[in-house]
């Protein structure tokens with residue numbers, strides 16, 4: 403596939419007399435203990451595909467692109483941190499996000515000859531090709547960009563919107579609300595209603611004072627970040643640890659559980675014990691099922707240690723809760739560590755995984771659990787090296803990303819690209835409420851095995 407970069411635009415937030423930024427001030431947002439563990443991680447990337455009936459080059463450049471750029475400028479007015487960079491001054495304990503006047507989001511405009519229908523399908527696609535639809539996110543030792551975008555035209559087929567987001571700046575919930583907010587303003591513009599205000603559900607709260615560190619969690623998280631760095635010579639460096647090359651045989655595909663599939667799996671797990679009701683949510687069922695398929699497909703020694711984790715959104719779990727649109731990270735990572743593979747590969751594997759996940763989700767509501775957030779991360783990083791498989795989940799089946807209609811219809815497909823191996827992604831099913839889309843990315847041969855476990859398991 404060929405990709406031609408047509409332009410690299412810098413989109414600055416729309417300014418008026420109410421604008422927060424001017425030449426005399428900049429916006430400074432300190433990272434919280436929720437943000438710090440993600441400081442040296444790699445950006446997360448997602449791509450949205452939009453099919454168009456009329457998408458000649460001329461129509462795209464004279465009509466679609468200007469609308470996308472104008473609405474982006476308008477929405478950035480509320481999402482200023484996305485225009486900024488993380489910096490870490492020598493005299494400051496923690497890094498911060500700094501946004502100055504005229505700071506912009508870089509938007510790469512590109513064109514490709516690739517087959518839109520193939521790349522936006524549910525089948526196996528080369529992940530290296532999907533990555534070409536997302537931008538790089540610049541960083542150096544001193545500064546790391548928050549967010550960048552790429553809009554790619556597939557002439558006469560459609561276009562894609564891909565982003566790269568610094569996880570130290572925002573989590574999947576915030577990126578999802580941002581995309582929906584941008585789409586909302588673009589759609590209004592399409593209907594010739596120039597509106598620059600967002601509904602409350604899409605308006606971010608930038609108030610970091612709401613996240614209270616009463617027990618030294620900042621310091622604990624900073625200590626953990628230091629321990630994770632490959633380069634111990636410059637602890638304040640914002641450079642990322644190197645990432646491995648993506649091989650030519652690595653594919654990404656989307657497996658689907660219909661609402662009926664979820665219901666049938668749920669029935670298999672119904673507890674016979676009334677004293678111990680299980681949390682049989684769609685998330686628990688889908689993750690447990692995917693996890694057992696991953697373990698079964700790998701095979702091997704049943705005694706080998708396996709672990710799996712997920713992040714719980716703490717906005718509404720804190721006391722007092724944060725606004726649901728709080729901008730940033732608000733994740734608590736929890737998991738099951740170093741269990742025997744045989745426990746998940748056997749006949750009772752699904753029920754075992756469901757019981758564990760049910761307890762973990764319930765455990766997120768335990769009083770005072772937030773004080774253990776740094777120890778939780780330490781266990782995660784210790785267990786990675788000691789587990790033959792390590793499961794994780796990106797995004798959520800509750801983010802509603804298929805609602806992101808910029809005015810040309812809902813996306814035909816949304817793919818989360820920052821998964822590999824036993825890391826999966828979740829999304830709600832495009833075609834039906836209650837169903838789930840599960841993203842997986844690994845070598846083709848391995849994925850074929852997982853597919854057959856997945857499909858066979860649904861026949862039983």
Ligand SMILES: CC(C)(COP(=O)(O)OP(=O)(O)OC[C@H]1O[C@@H](n2cnc3c(N)ncnc32)[C@H](O)[C@@H]1OP(=O)(O)O)[C@@H](O)C(=O)NCCC(=O)NCCSC(=O)CC(=O)O
Pocket residue numbers: 446569573574575680681682683684685686712713714715716733763766795796797798800820
């Ligand atoms: C911890 C969770 C994953 C658990 O999900 P759940 O769906 O199980 O939980 P929930 O609290 O939302 O509960 C809703 C579901 O539980 C059911 N439910 C509620 N009460 C129940 C009860 N007493 N018994 C049984 N079921 C019950 C509801 O019917 C509903 O089911 P039903 O669903 O069937 O209708 C979630 O609460 C959460 O925090 N999600 C956000 C995760 C997140 O932010 N991820 C982004 C990661 S960052 C990222 O993505 C970037 C990256 O990774 O790089």
